[in-house]
Amino acid sequence: GQQLNQSPQSMFIQEGEDVSMNCTSSSIFNTWLWYKQEPGEGPVLLIALYKAGELTSNGRLTAQFGITRKDSFLNISASIPSDVGIYFCAGLGNEKLTFGTGTRLTIIP
Amino acid sequence: NAGVTQTPKFQVLKTGQSMTLQCAQDMNHEYMSWYRQDPGMGLRLIHYSVGAGITDQGEVPNGYNVSRSTTEDFPLRLLSAAPSQTSVYFCASSHGTSGTNTGELFFGEGSRLTVL
Numbered sequence: 001g002q003q004l005n006q007s008p009q010s011m012f013i014q015e016g017e018d019v020s021m022n023c024t025s026s027s028i029f030n031t032w033l034w035y036k037q038e039p040g041e042g043p044v045l046l047i048a049l050y051k052a053g054e055l056t057s058n059g060r061l062t063a064q065f066g067i068t069r070k071d072s073f074l075n076i077s078a079s080i081p082s083d084v085g086i087y088f089c090a091g092l093g094n095e096k097l098t099f100g101t102g103t104r105l106t107i108i109p
Numbered sequence: 110n111a112g113v114t115q116t117p118k119f120q121v122l123k124t125g126q127s128m129t130l131q132c133a134q135d136m137n138h139e140y141m142s143w144y145r146q147d148p149g150m151g152l153r154l155i156h157y158s159v160g161a162g163i164t165d166q167g168e169v170p171n172g173y174n175v176s177r178s179t180t181e182d183f184p185l186r187l188l189s190a191a192p193s194q195t196s197v198y199f200c201a202s203s204h205g206t207s208g209t210n211t212g213e214l215f216f217g218e219g220s221r222l223t224v225l
Contacts (some may be wrong), residue, residue, distance in 0.1 A: 004151075031212045042113075042199050042216025043152070088151060092212035095159070096167065099144075099151040 006089050006100030014108050019076040021103045023089030031092035032065050032072040037102075038085045046087075047074070081107055111135050115200050115217035122190045122224045130185040130220050132200030140203040140210045141183040142167070143175065145196040146219075152199065158183055159209070190224045197221050 006023045013019060023032075031050055035043035047058050049065035049072065056063055060077045072089055084107050089100040116131045134141065142157035154167030158177040172194060174186040183202075187194060198221075201214040 006151075009149075033212045035214075040218070042201070042218055043214075044216070045213055048211075048213055090212065092210065095210045096154060096157070097142075097210060097212050097214065098168075099153075101149060101151040 004089060004091060004098055004100040006103055008103060009101070010104040010106070012106045012108055013079055015079060015081060017079055019079055019083070019105060020073065021087060021089075022071060022073045023091075023100045024071045025091055025098075026070070027091075027093065028069040029091030029093050029098075030069075032063075033090045033092070033097075034061075034063050034072070034074050035088045035090060035099075036085050037088065043088055076105075079105075079107055083107065113200055113202055113215050113217035115198075115220050117220060118218065119221050120223070122187075122222065124191060124224060126190050127186070127188050128190065129187075130198055130200075130222070132183045132185065132217060133181050134183075134200075134202045134215070135181065136202060136204065136215065137180060138202035138204050138215070139180065140205055141177070142201050142203075142210075142214070143173070143183070143185045144199045144201065145169065145194075146199060147196050155185065155198075157210070187222075190222075192224045195222060195224045 034046045037043040047063040054065040062075045086102045113134045139160045143155040144152040156175040158164045200217045205211040
């Protein structure tokens with residue numbers, strides 16, 4: 001099946017720092033999405049990208065759909081404690097959504 | 110508006126036992142799916158459905174059955190549980206037209222299953 005490589009696997013940052021994570025694929029996707037999962041809950045959609053080269057923001061979050069359609073990036077500016085969680089990228093192709101392995105974000109007090 | 114509701118939240122089974130994980134959504138979504146989440150492996154698609162009466166296999170379907178008799182419900186059945194099926198299971202639905210998956214999934218809170 002399709003593989004999504006997400007990096008980094010984990011991040012330990014201080015409050016106020018900016019965060020960057022990315023996702024690469026061996027296959028082309030028509031849609032890229034970013035989800036966040038908090039402990040004991042299901043993932044929640046943060047941002048959806050529908051066009052190669054698209055740059056979309058949602059508050060302090062900014063995501064980009066790579067021009068090759070094989071990658072995507074998520075940036076979080078000025079992190080706050082509630083940003084803690086696991087962030088997943090996901091690519092949509094042939095009606096099936098494939099998820100990356102996740103980036104666990106921890107904020108050091 | 111309850112969204113996607115999964116039951117039970119926790120379950121312990123012995124090897125060889127059978128059980129059904131229930132999933133219901135009240136958003137009139139045609140597309141529904143089941144994922145399993147294991148440490149370091151993200152979420153993997155088990156089965157999905159684009160509408161009542163239609164189901165299809167995902168990436169890891171072996172050992173699981175599904176049915177879709179109504180738009181609202183999409184139960185996942187384990188016929189003979191194995192330790193390898195110990196995982197957290199998530200049901201999700203999507204609002205795409207004609208059952209298409211837009212990728213914009215609404216997830217339930219998950220069902221944690223342990224098989225001894």
